[in-house]
Amino acid sequence: MPQQTVTLTLGQPIYAQALYYTAMFSQKPFREALLIYREGGTYTILSPGEDHHGCWVSVTAPLDPPRHVAFMSWPSADWDHDIAAHTLTFAPDTGAFTQELRLPGEAVPRAQHGFAVAIPSPESMDPSAGWEALREQHEASFRALHDLAGVQRSGS
Secondary structure, three states, X not given: OOOOOOOOOOOOEEEEEEEEEEEOOOOOOOOEEEEEEEHHHEEEEEOOOOEEEEEEEEOOOOOOOOOEEEEEEOXXXXXXXXXXXXXXXXXXXXXXXXXXXXXXXXXXXXXXXXEEEEOOOHHHOOHXXXXXXXXXXXXXXXXXXXXXXXXXOOOO
């Protein structure tokens, strides 16, 4: 069967979270990440080693705060041009989240967890700016996230 092309449009950012993982899948050792939910059910995740897109669906609406969200990554270099499924369950009262990661061909899901905080004014974000620029732009959110996770800052 010949390859076919599907054109998708990434929606504008409608919600975003800074994430800090306290337990991670060993092949994705990026403690910090920025999860950008986009209109139309698309998302972007950025971290020191990830920059990919996919689709999401939430069992609760609106997203503020999200409770249970399923994500499907699209083929990307981040996942060796394969896909991955992630289901995140958030506890808005504590900021904690759990994540179940499913990889193709692996019968047992991987468990991850950490903390999340909402990024203010997500509609003004430019995801194409990349991880480093957005991490710097949202330093205050990551500081709040580190406080929530009990992360000691160097020099403190």
